[in-house]
Amino acid sequence: MSRLSLTNLPVAPAVDPRQLSVGVVHLGLGAFHRAHQAVVTERAAVATGDTRWGIAGVSQRSATVRDQLAPQDGLYAVLERGLGDPSVQVIGSIRDVLTAPEDPEEVVARIADPAVSVVTLTVTEKGYRARGDGLDLDDPEIRADLTGRPPRTVVGQLAAGLARRVEPLTIVSCDNLVANGPFLRRLVADYVEALGKVPEVFEATRFPASMVDRIVPATTGADRDEAARLLGVRDEAVVVAEPFLQWVIEDDFAGERPAWEQGGAVLTPDVAPWERAKLRMLNATHSMLAYLGALRGYETIAEAVRDDELAALARALMTEDVVPTLSPPDGLDLTEYGATVLERFANPALKHRTTQVAMDGSVKLPVRMLGTVRDRLAAGAEPRVITLAVAAWMTYVLKTPTVDDPQSGRLEAALAGVSGAAAVVDALLGVESIFTPDLRESPVFRDLLVEHVNALTA
Template identity: 45%
Template sequence: MNILNSSTLDGLHPSVRRPPFDPTQLAPGIVHLGVGAFHRAHMAYYTQRAMGKTPEDTIAGDTTWGIRGVSFRSTAVRDRLRPQDFLYALAACDNEHEDIEIIGAVRDIVYAGDNPLVCPALIADRETRIVSMTITEKGYCHDPATGQLDENHPGVLLDLESPDKPVTAIGALAEGLRLRRDLKSGRLTLLSCDNLPANGSALARILRRYVELVDPSLLAWIDDAVSFPSCVLDRIVPATTEDDRTHIANTLGVRDESPVIAEAFSQWVLEDDFRAGRPAWEIAGVKMVSRADEFETMKLRLLNGPHSACAYLGYLAGFATIAQVVATKEFPRFLLRMMDEEIIPGLVVSAGMDVESYKLSVLDRFANPALAHETRQIAMDGSQKLPQRLLESVRSALEKSLPLDCLALSVAAWMRFVTGTNENGESIEVSDPLAPKLLDVGQAGAGDATQLVEGYLGLDEIFGSDLRQSDRFKVAATAALATLYEKGTLRTVTHYAQR
């Protein structure tokens, strides 16, 4: 079977959307760090829609916003997409329909591991006007509890020794900005697209601290020339399977080695603060706002928090996917109780924000059987995700004297998971930057809920110093973890859903 590329594009089935422009004629205006599935299902999708003239649009697009990608982890995405001229299929799926679109907004991908100077050079290039990133929470080399740069992070220490040969994304950004200043390449926007609270402000804080350590003279130029808008991104994008590749190949009639599968729902709320222009994302459905914080809080707490709860509890209960978890009777009741009684009353909601509709849409999206979103995948890197997804809701519940039993059970399920042993005594592979510490606590606790809660709450880089001092949360988490050990996950979820 032929592969998807520029020469086979015109022969695809008429039902498949093509790029509304000639991908080979795009001028690069965006450099994106971390060209994973989420970026290709979200920002690249919106950028394509903004650049070209689609059948539904009457506005001709500005095709100077092609995306040059940088991978930090491996060459896998580059190696799969390069023979395809960086074209790939995006399949948006709901319960009854699948819409396939060929995305051509990505024009090149380089691997930073081949040459530590390549990413800074792209950032300094005069054609580059936006540098965006989906490097995951751990890519920011920060302390999740405080949001500050982790100055003892191994990668940061290497970059401080050799700032002109960076190995981290933060180091590459700083070196790229230094080169850009020296070359007088003009203003720039740095756009974080990761699930961090106030992601733009977080990026600015972390980067500025790193710059203070390596070249304080750069700070004044950054203040003048660089903006850091925050944004909220929402789309469920599971890992692509070999079955997905086979299905896409059968539909297209050509082989795509790197298709992306996503839900039909997609949302992007973006602060309109760009120093050197931007694509006309609003014509593609992006909501441009002056502040994104309230949208962000609702999304982190009402979507990401319950998603993580489903991942840890669902995995422990033996479910492979989120759709399987919410197909039970117990879990939707548990999630609704947690959202209605413990999360929503702690939110600050402005006029025009329909929290009730958003809550119900979350459950519908979790139930989408077309998405095989694995509980194991979502459970990865929990130490980096827990603070913003669940612990801020815990803090709000404590502050406002709200119930918190379901939140405590969700955190206890994470604790149970990172001990490294499931309910059958089998090993769990804990994929997390703090895995050695987490497993040490689990081994020392030896299944004793009181010791385990004391040990995990003592990890200030996750829980801060406040939650270990909260007797109310400590008691609730200990009771929840003890019940998980005593009754098992399904019986525990049923019990908590009915309390």
């Protein structure tokens, strides 16, 4: 079967990609970006006819995405799987693909290009190389960038690009971090201060917060076969997604930008209530189901939700522990939102693997769960269900021989020679990069963790 390309288009993109010029650089060209921001950017171009906002995508690690997209002229399909028949749409908004390890200078040149006025990021929590509230200046990759090599880290790339610019940028983080825009600004500020050279445009550069939501499971061979059947051509870069898509962006831009609100995004003066509801309800529940589901041998999140006991725990997590900590934004009914979350997780067409969701727990826990624990303890409540979610992570780390986590070495060292629930809890609570002193010193939190870990390991 022939390959998808500009000369082989059974289903044409909504906008002719040959008419698009590059105005956006995206760092972190994974499946989520291709199923989310790239789709909204193309919809905005359809709605406005503005062709200035093609995307130059940067793969931060491997050349896999470049090798998939280059023979296809940057084209790929989004295979939507809902409760009905799947549908497929070809997207053409990505006009160039770079691989940072192979061509770091070109990445910086793209960010510095005067035609580019927006940079977006989906590099996962660990891609920011943070420690606590600031940049981890001891990170070996950060240190290497600071010594003058062509930068390989996203913070180094942004700083180097800004240093070459005359006009400021808008830099939009789309990762699951609390106040992700201001947080990224602080990391870049830490970097340029350590470098001793603050770019002239830094103060005028804007870092709006944003909140993103769409379930994008890893693409399988069966997904590629299904897309080929629907398209009539082979697409090696197809991504899979649910029908639901949400993007909430703080209305704070340094210059021109895509009309994302005409592509389905919500622009608001305050992202925080949306972000908090999503992180604490959807993301925390997702992680809890991943850990508990994996411990019970379930391969996918949908299988875990079909377990009546786990589904009941997921509902209890949201209603008993999370909702009391939230002040919802106008237009968001938390009860309805919680029900929608579980409906989406139960979608049998999305084979979102528990082990995939369980990755990188050490950087996910602080932003998804520990804020809820802290708020409930401050209110004098017993955070029983959210603590079960944390205990499930501890048990998962204990029982997984090679846990996929940026701090895996630190976690293994903490658990070396440890046995018994209380010792496991104390060892992991002692990892200061995850747990703050107030949580380590809370007898209520520790006692609940010991109770839960003891039950989960029995």
